[in-house]
Every structure is written in C-alpha cells, then in structure tokens.
Amino acid sequence: DAKTTQPNSMESNEEEPVHLPCNHSTISGTDYIHWYRQLPSQGPEYVIHGLTSNVNNRMASLAIAEDRKSSTLILHRATLRDAAVYYCILRDRYTGNQFYFGTGTSLTVIP
Amino acid sequence: NAGVTQTPKFRILKIGQSMTLQCTQDMNHNYMYWYRQDPGMGLKLIYYSVGAGITDKGEVPNGYNVSRSTTEDFPLRLELAAPSQTSVYFCASSYGDSKGAYTEAFFGQGTRLTVV
Numbered sequence: 001d002a003k004t005t006q007p008n009s010m011e012s013n014e015e016e017p018v019h020l021p022c023n024h025s026t027i028s029g030t031d032y033i034h035w036y037r038q039l040p041s042q043g044p045e046y047v048i049h050g051l052t053s054n055v056n057n058r059m060a061s062l063a064i065a066e067d068r069k070s071s072t073l074i075l076h077r078a079t080l081r082d083a084a085v086y087y088c089i090l091r092d093r094y095t096g097n098q099f100y101f102g103t104g105t106s107l108t109v110i111p
Numbered sequence: 112n113a114g115v116t117q118t119p120k121f122r123i124l125k126i127g128q129s130m131t132l133q134c135t136q137d138m139n140h141n142y143m144y145w146y147r148q149d150p151g152m153g154l155k156l157i158y159y160s161v162g163a164g165i166t167d168k169g170e171v172p173n174g175y176n177v178s179r180s181t182t183e184d185f186p187l188r189l190e191l192a193a194p195s196q197t198s199v200y201f202c203a204s205s206y207g208d209s210k211g212a213y214t215e216a217f218f219g220q221g222t223r224l225t226v227v
Contacts, residue, residue, distance in 0.1 A: 043201050043218030087153065098169060101154040
C-alpha cells in the first residue's frame with residue numbers, strides 16, 4: 001500500500017492560515033488523497049479528498065501537486081477547535097475497501 | 112441521525128477474559144472497519160468487511176475475530192484478553208461500489224478497553 005509522510009507536529013496562531021503538508025511519492029494513478037482529523041478523545045472525521053485537481057469545501061482546501069507526489073491541506077483561518085491530529089491517507093479508487101492511517105500531524109493552535 | 116454506534120464506551124477486562132465490542136451503523140453502508148489506537152499512535156486496521164458475510168484481515172488481526180451477518184452490525188470479539196490489547200477501539204463504515212464511487216468513512220466514538 002502506498003504510504004504517506006507527514007510532520008509529527010505543527011503550530012499555528014489562531015485566525016491565521018495553516019498549511020499541512022503530506023508527501024506520497026509512491027502514489028498510484030488510482031489513489032485518491034484523503035484527509036481526516038481526530039479531535040481529542042473523538043473518532044476521526046472526514047475533512048476532504050481529491051484525485052488530481054485542487055478541492056475546496058466548507059472545512060478546508062486541498063492543494064495537490066501537479067505530479068501528485070505531495071499535497072497540502074489548507075485551513076484558511078485556524079480556530080482553537082481545529083487543534084487535532086490530521087491524517088493524510090491514500091485510498092485506491094477501486095479497492096478502497098481498506099485504508100490505512102499513518103501517525104499524522106498534531107496541530108496546536110495558539111490563542 | 113445515529114451514524115455509527117459503539118458499545119460499550121468503557122470496559123475493564125481481566126487477563127484471559129473474553130468480550131465482544133458492538134458496532135452498528137444505520138447508513139446502509141456496505142464497508143465496515145475495526146481499528147485500534149494505542150496511546151499517542153495512529154489507528155491500526157484490525158479487520159474489515161465489504162458486505163454481509165464477507166470479512167478480511169487488516170494490519171493487526173491476531174487475537175481478534177469478527178463476523179458480519181447483517182449490513183448494520185459488525186461485532187469484534189476478543190477471546191483471551193491480554194494486556195497488549197489495552198487500547199481504544201474504533202469502528203467505521205463507508206459505502207463503496209465496483210465503479211470506484213464511495214463515501215467518506217464515518218467513525219464511532221470509540222470503546223476504551225483496559226486489560227489488567
């Protein structure tokens with residue numbers, strides 16, 4: 001299974017944008033890039049996903065490199081509620097019946 | 112609007128005891144998953160199911176068993192509890208089809224299990 005690499009931790013000031021990077025150099029053509037986050041003491045929740053083009057939703061934006069070997073999750077204005085562990089996951093389009101979490105990036109938001 | 116429901120929320124087991132962690136989803140999802148999360152670590156896939164009657168092993172299946180007799184339920188069985196199984200267990204579900212369309216995964220709130 002294709003793996004992802006993320007920094008262990010990042011900090012951001014409240015109200016400022018946050019760019020969370022993910023490297024996935026062995027990504028295949030049928031892998032979707034998914035982001036989930038896990039708030040303290042909760043189960044993970046879906047944030048966003050994409051294949052080739054940049055994606056936006058109400059929670060975040062996903063910027064995907066042209067060669068798809070890396071991506072960046074963008075939180076436009078970090079709030080205290082965004083403090084969580086963010087996981088970048090590759091999920092095959094046709095065999096995505098199993099997907100694997102790495103260690104993720106722990107985001108600290110500073111008031 | 113229940114989503115994925117796990118019971119119990121907390122449990123303490125003695126070494127060698129057995130128990131079943133329950134998971135139910137009301138979204139008619141065909142895929143269901145069990146993960147465990149040790150302190151400070153990411154989630155590890157234990158077992159998954161692509162539909163009723165079909166289950167398969169994930170990364171860390173040893174010491175666990177599953178069954179999927181209905182679309183809604185996916186119980187996880189621990190037969191001989193060991194301290195190494197102390198963890199938080201998460202159940203999840205999603206929908207997927209053979210054409211490559213699937214929804215995001217929805218997770219339960221977790222079961223915190225301690226084996227002493």
